[in-house]
Each structure stands twice: as C-alpha cells, then as structure tokens.
Amino acid sequence: MSGTEPRPPMSKADYVYSVLLDEIRSARIPGGTALRAGHVARRLGVSVTPVREALRRLEKDRLISYEAHHGATVVDLGEEALAEYYGLRAVVEGLGTRLAAARITPEELAELRELHAAMAADAAAGRNDRLGEQSRRLHLRIVDIGGPAFLGAHARAVRNSLPVPAEASLWLDDAQVKVQLDAHEGILAALESGDGDAAERIMIDHVRQAGEFRAHR
Numbered sequence: 690m691s692g693t694e695p696r697p698p699m700s701k702a703d704y705v706y707s708v709l710l711d712e713i714r715s716a717r718i719p720g721g722t723a724l725r726a727g728h729v730a731r732r733l734g735v736s737v738t739p740v741r742e743a744l745r746r747l748e749k750d751r752l753i754s755y756e757a758h759h760g761a762t763v764v765d766l767g768e769e770a771l772a773e774y775y776g777l778r779a780v781v782e783g784l785g786t787r788l789a790a791a792r793i794t795p796e797e798l799a800e801l802r803e804l805h806a807a808m809a810a811d812a813a814a815g816r817n818d819r820l821g822e823q824s825r826r827l828h829l830r831i832v833d834i835g836g837p838a839f840l841g842a843h844a845r846a847v848r849n850s851l852p853v854p855a856e857a858s859l860w861l862d863d864a865q866v867k868v869q870l871d872a873h874e875g876i877l878a879a880l881e882s883g884d885g886d887a888a889e890r891i892m893i894d895h896v897r898q899a900g901e902f903r904a905h906r
Contacts, residue, residue: 701739706746708733713752713763714849720765724753750850766851768904774851775900779893781847785832785840787889790880797834798881801827805873812866820860827873831880831892859902869895 699707709729712718726740733740744761747753753761766774804827811819825848833841859865872895879888 701735702742702746705729705733705735705739705743709743709747710750710752710849713747718763720763722763723759724761724763726761750846752850770851771904772900774847775896775903777847778844779896779900781840781844782828782832782896783889783893785835785844786876786880786892787885788835788840789831790835790883790885790888793834793880798877801830801877801880804830805870805877808873809870812870817861817863817866820866821858824860824869824873828892831876859899862902865902868898872898 709718709724718724724744726737726744730737730740744753748755748761751764753763755761804823808820808823808827811817811823829841829844829848832844836843859869872891875891876888876895879885879891
C-alpha cells in the first residue's frame with residue numbers, strides 16, 4: 690500500500706477506545722472513577738456495543754478493572770506502580786536511544802532538532818503547558834528510529850499504562866525546564882556523534898529524574 694492511499698476510517702470501538710485511553714492517560718478520568726457503558730455511549734454519541742468493546746480493550750491494557758456490583762473502574766495505581774513505570778520507561782527508551790545512535794540519518798536528526806528547537810522557543814515564551822506533549826513526541830520519535838520493529842510499540846504501551854495528570858508534569862516547573870532541555874540537547878549531541886553509550890545513559894538518567902520528581906509531587 691502506498692503512502693498516498695487513504696487510511697480506513699476509524700471504527701466506533703476504536704474511537705471510543707482512543708478517547709477513553711487519552712482521558713485516562715492524562716488523568717482527566719482519575720483512578721477510582723466508575724465507567725458506565727451507557728453514560729459513555731451517550732457522551733460520545735455511540736451505541737453501548739462499541740463502548741463495551743473499548744472497555745474490554747482497556748481491561749486488557751490493565752487500565753480498568755471489573756468489580757462485582759460496580760462494573761468497570763479506572764485502576765488507581767500507587768507508588769510501587771509509579772516506580773515500576775519510570776523504571777520500565779528508562780529501560781525501553783534508553784535502549785531505543787542506544788540503537789538510534791547507530792542508525793539515525795541526517796534527516797532524522799534534523800527532525801529531532803526541529804522538535805527540540807520548538808520546545809526551546811515555547812519555553813522561552815513561557816508556554817510550558819506545551820512542553821510535556823512535545824517531549825513525549827521527541828522521546829517516542831527517538832525510540833521509533835532505534836527500534837521501529839518492536840520498541841516503538843512497547844514504548845507507547847508503557848507510556849499509556851499509567852495516567853499522568855497534566856498538573857504533575859515536571860515541564861510546568863520553571864526550575865526543571867532548563868535541566869530537561871539540557872538533557873535533550875545532550876541526547877541529541879550523543880546521537881549525532883553516534884555515541885550509543887552516552888545517549889542511553891543520558892536518556893535513562895533523564896527518565897529516572899522525571900520519576901523522582903513525580904514521586905515527590
């Protein structure tokens with residue numbers, strides 16, 4: 690299939706899943722919230738059937754659980770899950786960054802530097818609320834370059850497995866912004882020089898620092 694051919698339309702179940710996944714991942718639907726299929730169906734303008742399919746997928750993702758007499762409830766994860774989440778992210782994203790150092794093209798490096806420059810510009814303008822999503826894009830793009838067959842999908846699965854409230858983002862803390870942008874610059878410099886060891890080390894430290902920040906919020 691060529692890149693110019695249209696993609697098939699998203700099914701209703703895929704639509705419901707994508708909306709709920711984003712709302713859970715961003716903690717707009719916080720842990721402990723009951724999800725009633727009928728209510729979700731009315732809110733999203735679909736029938737109950739695709740909602741139930743989406744809820745089954747979210748259960749498989751371990752983002753919701755079913756309890757007797759309560760139905761589907763968003764999982765409320767604690768400190769141990771938070772530590773596991775950032776530890777796993779550090780391993781997967783660190784490995785992806787190491788592999789990217791050996792295969793990144795000049796065009797891909799230029800793309801990453803463009804993303805980084807956009808972040809620096811937003812930070813300089815005080816638009817910190819944009820930085821979290823931009824950082825996510827940068828990290829996942831690096832992992833996609835390093836591990837297009839498997840790691841990219843794994844990195845997304847890990848990131849989607851634990852809700853991150855918007856207000857918990859370290860990018861909203863002015864004291865953290867320069868530190869994190871410097872880490873990104875260090876990662877890009879290591880990628881440009883093909884130094885996989887340094888790229889992996891900086892990425893791991895960068896992700897772990899984010900975990901430590903979140904743990905003390």
